[in-house]
Amino acid sequence: MPSASRFDLEIDRRDSWSTKWNRYGDRDVLPFWVADMDFRAPDCVLDAVRTRLDHGVLGYTQIPAPLTEAFRAWLQRGYGWQVPKEWLVWLPGVVTGLNLSAMAAATPQGSVLIPTPVYYPFLAVPNNAQQQPIHVGMQRSGERWVIDFDAMGKAVKPHTRLIMISNPQNPTGRAYSRAELTELAAFAERHDLIICSDEIHCSLILDDKTVHTPIASLSEVVAKRTITLFAATKTYNIPGLSCAVAVIPDAKLRMRFKAARRDLVPGIGPLAFAASAAAFNDQSDWVPSLVAYLRGNHARLAEVAGLRMTPVEATYLAWIDVSDLGLDDPAAYFEQHGLGLSDGRPFAGPGFVRFNFGCPRAQLERGLERLEKALQVRGEHAQGR
Numbered sequence: 001m002p003s004a005s006r007f008d009l010e011i012d013r014r015d016s017w018s019t020k021w022n023r024y025g026d027r028d029v030l031p032f033w034v035a036d037m038d039f040r041a042p043d044c045v046l047d048a049v050r051t052r053l054d055h056g057v058l059g060y061t062q063i064p065a066p067l068t069e070a071f072r073a074w075l076q077r078g079y080g081w082q083v084p085k086e087w088l089v090w091l092p093g094v095v096t097g098l099n100l101s102a103m104a105a106a107t108p109q110g111s112v113l114i115p116t117p118v119y120y121p122f123l124a125v126p127n128n129a130q131q132q133p134i135h136v137g138m139q140r141s142g143e144r145w146v147i148d149f150d151a152m153g154k155a156v157k158p159h160t161r162l163i164m165i166s167n168p169q170n171p172t173g174r175a176y177s178r179a180e181l182t183e184l185a186a187f188a189e190r191h192d193l194i195i196c197s198d199e200i201h202c203s204l205i206l207d208d209k210t211v212h213t214p215i216a217s218l219s220e221v222v223a224k225r226t227i228t229l230f231a232a233t234k235t236y237n238i239p240g241l242s243c244a245v246a247v248i249p250d251a252k253l254r255m256r257f258k259a260a261r262r263d264l265v266p267g268i269g270p271l272a273f274a275a276s277a278a279a280f281n282d283q284s285d286w287v288p289s290l291v292a293y294l295r296g297n298h299a300r301l302a303e304v305a306g307l308r309m310t311p312v313e314a315t316y317l318a319w320i321d322v323s324d325l326g327l328d329d330p331a332a333y334f335e336q337h338g339l340g341l342s343d344g345r346p347f348a349g350p351g352f353v354r355f356n357f358g359c360p361r362a363q364l365e366r367g368l369e370r371l372e373k374a375l376q377v378r379g380e381h382a383q384g385r
């Protein structure tokens with residue numbers, strides 16, 4: 001019997017107004033959709049929030065200097081990337097940063113290039129910034145999804161100003177290699193594009209042959225045209241404590257990004273600051289143990305009979321191809337079988353569903369039983385048996 005892991009603990013979340021768990025009301029649907037794990041955050045983070053709470057006054061708060069230092073040290077430890085504090089713009093969320101990036105880059109008749117499928121809020125960004133969207137489908141290359149540079153070269157326009165990527169990639173689970181990022185940076189250079197790189201999943205690398213490279217760390221030239229977005233919220237499972245940071249080396253671009261905030265973007269709360277500072281300071285076994293547990297969950301998911309998915313190199317999200325099942329509404333079909341999955345269509349990935357396996361193993365097993373059944377029933381139907 002393997003010894004119990006802290007990640008095995010099942011916590012009832014329905015009484016906490018959980019977005020993930022309360023979506024389906026009283027229906028017997030197990031949620032594996034939104035990118036929110038079911039694990040308790042580590043004590044170092046919870047203790048930091050408690051300490052801040054015990055102060056008793058929770059007023060408007062400046063960016064705490066210890067948070068800035070914790071983040072800079074984290075970047076240096078993880079990626080050998082040294083950034084001065086002037087380059088940082090703190091935000092109440094990565095999605096806010098995606099939108100501000102497009103506003104900062106926007107020009108009349110401008111457009112935004114986006115490899116798809118992608119985390120669906122990316123797809124609303126061009127319109128929010130009054131720019132034209134240009135979606136370019138990623139390609140399957142063997143067991144991996146890759147950026148289609150030929151198609152991007154054909155799609156890019158003279159007025160395209162920005163390319164937006166998710167790295168590691170939600171939903172395909174790709175962690176782009178250094179070679180791919182170098183090619184992407186050269187593409188951006190050739191077409192004079194700003195790069196907005198969402199690296200929120202960078203600590204969740206499941207493939208032991210893969211390392212995460214922040215694209216801006218490739219060279220100073222690349223850094224100058226890049227806005228990189230980070231947050232501790234996915235890795236430490238505190239997405240409800242909204243806090244993120246943009247790293248923007250170029251002073252003019254940073255000024256435009258800050259100007260785009262106007263009075264539309266709220267400040268960050270003191271509890272969120274405290275939690276993120278503790279997370280960036282963490283050097284305990286939290287990340288390696290979490291990654292090991294997620295690898296185990298990924299292996300179990302990959303064993304499901306009849307499942308078509310590419311291996312997840314990073315994130316806790318699997319991108320499952322259900323196009324052969326002939327379903328008009330895949331998410332609705334899986335819900336009928338008691339599974340709450342994300343439909344691929346909002347990600348510009350019709351025929352796919354996304355499965356979040358960031359949960360205790362016992363819960364995963366209950367979900368996998370349902371998944372296997374749902375695939376089997378439909379598979380037989382599709383074969384006309």
Ligand SMILES: Cc1ncc(COP(=O)(O)O)c(C=O)c1O
Nearest residue numbers: 035093094095119166170198200
């Ligand atoms: C790639 C990616 N970016 C951003 C977010 C959300 O970030 P935030 O809650 O900080 O806006 C998510 C959450 O699922 C994500 O997967």
